[in-house]
Amino acid sequence: MSKHTVLFELGCEELPPKSLKKLRDALKVETEKGLKDAGLAFDSIEAYAAPRRLALKIVNVDGAQADTQKRFDGPAKQAAFDAEGKPTKALEGFMRGQGITVDQISTFQAGKVEKVCYLKDVKGQSLDVLLPQILQNALDNLPIAKRMRSAASRNEFVRPVKWMVLLKDTEVLPATIQGLTSGVKTEQGFVTGRYSLGHRFHHPDMVEIKHPDEYLDALRQAYVIANFEERQAIIDGQVKALADEVNAIAIVPSDLRDEVTALVEWPVALRASFEERFLAVPQEALITTMQDNQKYFCLVNSDNKLQPYFITVSNIESKDPTQIIEGNEKVVRPRLSDAEFFFLQDQKQPLASRKEKLANMVFQAELGTLWDKSTRIAKLAVALAPITGAKAEDAEKAALLAKCDLTSELVGEFPELQGIAGTYYARLEGENDEVAESLGEQYLPKFAGDVLPKTKTGTTIALADRLDTLTGIFGIGQAPTGSKDPFALRRSAIGILRLVTENELDVSIEDLIKLALAAYGDVLKDHDKTLNDAVAFLEGRYRAKYEDQGVAVDVIQAVQALSPKSPLDFDKRVNAVNHFRALPEAAALAAANKRVANILAKEAEPTGDVVEANLVEDAEKALFAELAKITPEVEPLFAAKDYTAALSKLAALRAPVDAFFEGVMVMADDAELKANRLRLLAQLRDLFTKVADISVLQH
Structure with missing residues (x-):
C-alpha cells in the first residue's frame, strides 16, 4: 500500500495566546483518533502552532483503507x-x-x-476522500469555549479563518474545510491549498509550500517559526543571554512563558529598564503588574531581589530596537507609578487603625465581620501558641493585624498581595520579624505542594485562620456539598493536616476544633454537632492528602481502620505501613493477618494469656517463643511512636507464622488446645494492630 506525508495548515486571525498550545495538542489528538478510527495507519504526527496558524504534518500515512x-x-x-x-x-x-x-x-x-x-x-476508501472529514471533525471537537462566525460565513471557529494548506506529498488535496476550498485555480494563477502566509510585517506575501517536509524551512524564510517548542527555546536563550549581561536571573513562570511564545511568530527579546526609585515599592506589586499586564520577564539578583530591568519579547526585528525599548519603558512607567502611589498612601495610616474598616466588612452574614474573625483568630492563636511553640503575645498581635491590609489601597489594586502588603507595612512600623513575616505566611499553603510558614507565629496564624473558618461554616450548617465549596474548606482541611504533621505538632483534631469552638463561644449554637461534623470532615481528608503524595489507598485504609486521633500519629503510621508494604515479607504477613482476623471474627475471642504448657506442636511453640522475644523489643518502639522500626522488626515473624499455619490445626477438637491457639493468634494480631490493620493490604 502506498504511503504519503500530509501537511494541513489552518490560517487565522491571531489565536488566543493562553489557549494556543492546548488547541494544537487537541488538534493532534483528535486527528490521531480520526485516522485510527478510519483504519489509516501512520508513523507519527507533528503538530505546530504560531499566533496565526495551527498545523499538522502526518508522516507515512496509508493512501487508502485496506479492502x-x-x-x-x-x-x-x-x-x-x-x-x-x-x-x-x-x-x-x-x-x-x-x-x-x-x-x-x-x-x-x-x-x-x-x-x-x-x-x-x-473496497477501502482513499485517504483523499477520508482526510477532509477527519480534519473537519477534529476542528469541530477542539476545546473552544466560544466560537465565532466571520462575515456572512456559517462556519464557526475560535477566530476568523483566512487560508488553508492541504498537501499530500507534492500535490494539493481537493477539500472544503471550515468553508475554505483547496485545489481551485484562482484568477491570479495559483492553486489554493499550497500557499501559506508569512510574517504579518516582515513577509506579508504568500509562501509556496512544495512538500510537507519543506514547511518549517519555507516559513522560517518568511520570518515565521511555526514550531512552538523551537520558538520557545529561542526565547529562553535570548532571555538568559540578556539577563546574564547584567548579572541577573530572569523570572520565567511557565504560564507566562507559554503565553509569550504564543504571541510571537519571530521572537526578538529586548532588555529595558525602569527608575531605581520604584524598587522601594514591594517587589511583588511591581512583578505582578509587569507580568500580568505587560507580559514582561522580570529580573532578580542571586538574593531574589528585583533589579531595575525587564525583558520584553517583540514580534518584529526592528532596525532601531531602542525605539521599541523606549516605548515599553514609557508604557510601564505609569503602572509602576500607580503601585508607588498606593504604597505611599497606605503608609499614612497605621495597620492597626484599619480595624474600623474591617468592622464594616462582612466575613459571613451569620459569623460576623472580618474584625470579628480577627478577634476570634487572636483568641485561638493564644490558645494554640503552647502547641506551636509561638510566643502568645506575638501570635495575638499578628492575628489582630492579619486582615488589616485587606483595606489597603495596594491590596485593592493587587488582591494577590494580601498578607504580603501587611508584611511590608508591619516592618515599616517596626514590628518584629516574627509578627511581620507571619502576616504574609498566614495564607500558606495556598495550594497542594505549596511551602509552609517558616515562623512559628506564621504557623499559628495559618492554623487559627483555617480552623476558625472551617469550624464556623460547619457550625452554621453550610458544609461543602458535591462540587460546591465556596469557602474552599477541602483545601483548608488539607492545609490544617499539613501544618500539623509537617511541623510535628502533637495534638488531636478533636482538641483543635474544641479550641476553635471556644473562640466562637455563643456565636455557634450546637457545639457538639459542630465538633462531630468538623472532626469527621477533617479525618475524611486523609485519603485525598496521602493519595496526592502517591500513597496507595490500601495503606491509608489500613491506618484508618484504627482511627488515630492525631494527624501526626496518623502520618507516622502511614509512613510506617508504606515502608512495610515494600518489604518482601509484607505480602505473606498481610495474608496471615487477614486469615487471623477471619478466624477470630468467627470465634469468641478467648481471654487470658497463652498457656505455654498447652502448646504441643513445634510450630506453635516456635511462634510463641518468637512472640515472647519480639514483644519486649517492639513495646518501647510503640511507646515512642517509631512505627516504622516496629513493623520492620515484626517482619521477622513471617517464617514462624507461615510454619504455624502449615503445621498447626487451629480449630482443634480439644477445646483447650483450640482456645490456647486462638489466644496465640490474638497476641500476634494485637502486635500488628498497634500500628495498623495490615490485613487490608493488597498484593
Missing part, C-alpha cells in the same frame, strides 16, 4: 434450501435484498446451527 469483507447473515441453511436443494422463498427473499444470485451464497456455523450468508467485498 475488507462484510458478512450479511441470512436464514438457517436448513430453511434456505428445500429437499431437492433448491432455494426456498426465505432464501430468495434474502438474495433479492442483497441483489445476489445463489452462486454467491456462503455458509457459516452459528453455534449449533449452520446459516447462509453473503460475503461482500468492500
Whole structure:
C-alpha cells in the first residue's frame, strides 16, 4: 500500500495566546483518533502552532483503507434450501435484498446451527476522500469555549479563518474545510491549498509550500517559526543571554512563558529598564503588574531581589530596537507609578487603625465581620501558641493585624498581595520579624505542594485562620456539598493536616476544633454537632492528602481502620505501613493477618494469656517463643511512636507464622488446645494492630 506525508495548515486571525498550545495538542489528538478510527495507519504526527496558524504534518500515512469483507447473515441453511436443494422463498427473499444470485451464497456455523450468508467485498476508501472529514471533525471537537462566525460565513471557529494548506506529498488535496476550498485555480494563477502566509510585517506575501517536509524551512524564510517548542527555546536563550549581561536571573513562570511564545511568530527579546526609585515599592506589586499586564520577564539578583530591568519579547526585528525599548519603558512607567502611589498612601495610616474598616466588612452574614474573625483568630492563636511553640503575645498581635491590609489601597489594586502588603507595612512600623513575616505566611499553603510558614507565629496564624473558618461554616450548617465549596474548606482541611504533621505538632483534631469552638463561644449554637461534623470532615481528608503524595489507598485504609486521633500519629503510621508494604515479607504477613482476623471474627475471642504448657506442636511453640522475644523489643518502639522500626522488626515473624499455619490445626477438637491457639493468634494480631490493620493490604 502506498504511503504519503500530509501537511494541513489552518490560517487565522491571531489565536488566543493562553489557549494556543492546548488547541494544537487537541488538534493532534483528535486527528490521531480520526485516522485510527478510519483504519489509516501512520508513523507519527507533528503538530505546530504560531499566533496565526495551527498545523499538522502526518508522516507515512496509508493512501487508502485496506479492502475488507462484510458478512450479511441470512436464514438457517436448513430453511434456505428445500429437499431437492433448491432455494426456498426465505432464501430468495434474502438474495433479492442483497441483489445476489445463489452462486454467491456462503455458509457459516452459528453455534449449533449452520446459516447462509453473503460475503461482500468492500473496497477501502482513499485517504483523499477520508482526510477532509477527519480534519473537519477534529476542528469541530477542539476545546473552544466560544466560537465565532466571520462575515456572512456559517462556519464557526475560535477566530476568523483566512487560508488553508492541504498537501499530500507534492500535490494539493481537493477539500472544503471550515468553508475554505483547496485545489481551485484562482484568477491570479495559483492553486489554493499550497500557499501559506508569512510574517504579518516582515513577509506579508504568500509562501509556496512544495512538500510537507519543506514547511518549517519555507516559513522560517518568511520570518515565521511555526514550531512552538523551537520558538520557545529561542526565547529562553535570548532571555538568559540578556539577563546574564547584567548579572541577573530572569523570572520565567511557565504560564507566562507559554503565553509569550504564543504571541510571537519571530521572537526578538529586548532588555529595558525602569527608575531605581520604584524598587522601594514591594517587589511583588511591581512583578505582578509587569507580568500580568505587560507580559514582561522580570529580573532578580542571586538574593531574589528585583533589579531595575525587564525583558520584553517583540514580534518584529526592528532596525532601531531602542525605539521599541523606549516605548515599553514609557508604557510601564505609569503602572509602576500607580503601585508607588498606593504604597505611599497606605503608609499614612497605621495597620492597626484599619480595624474600623474591617468592622464594616462582612466575613459571613451569620459569623460576623472580618474584625470579628480577627478577634476570634487572636483568641485561638493564644490558645494554640503552647502547641506551636509561638510566643502568645506575638501570635495575638499578628492575628489582630492579619486582615488589616485587606483595606489597603495596594491590596485593592493587587488582591494577590494580601498578607504580603501587611508584611511590608508591619516592618515599616517596626514590628518584629516574627509578627511581620507571619502576616504574609498566614495564607500558606495556598495550594497542594505549596511551602509552609517558616515562623512559628506564621504557623499559628495559618492554623487559627483555617480552623476558625472551617469550624464556623460547619457550625452554621453550610458544609461543602458535591462540587460546591465556596469557602474552599477541602483545601483548608488539607492545609490544617499539613501544618500539623509537617511541623510535628502533637495534638488531636478533636482538641483543635474544641479550641476553635471556644473562640466562637455563643456565636455557634450546637457545639457538639459542630465538633462531630468538623472532626469527621477533617479525618475524611486523609485519603485525598496521602493519595496526592502517591500513597496507595490500601495503606491509608489500613491506618484508618484504627482511627488515630492525631494527624501526626496518623502520618507516622502511614509512613510506617508504606515502608512495610515494600518489604518482601509484607505480602505473606498481610495474608496471615487477614486469615487471623477471619478466624477470630468467627470465634469468641478467648481471654487470658497463652498457656505455654498447652502448646504441643513445634510450630506453635516456635511462634510463641518468637512472640515472647519480639514483644519486649517492639513495646518501647510503640511507646515512642517509631512505627516504622516496629513493623520492620515484626517482619521477622513471617517464617514462624507461615510454619504455624502449615503445621498447626487451629480449630482443634480439644477445646483447650483450640482456645490456647486462638489466644496465640490474638497476641500476634494485637502486635500488628498497634500500628495498623495490615490485613487490608493488597498484593
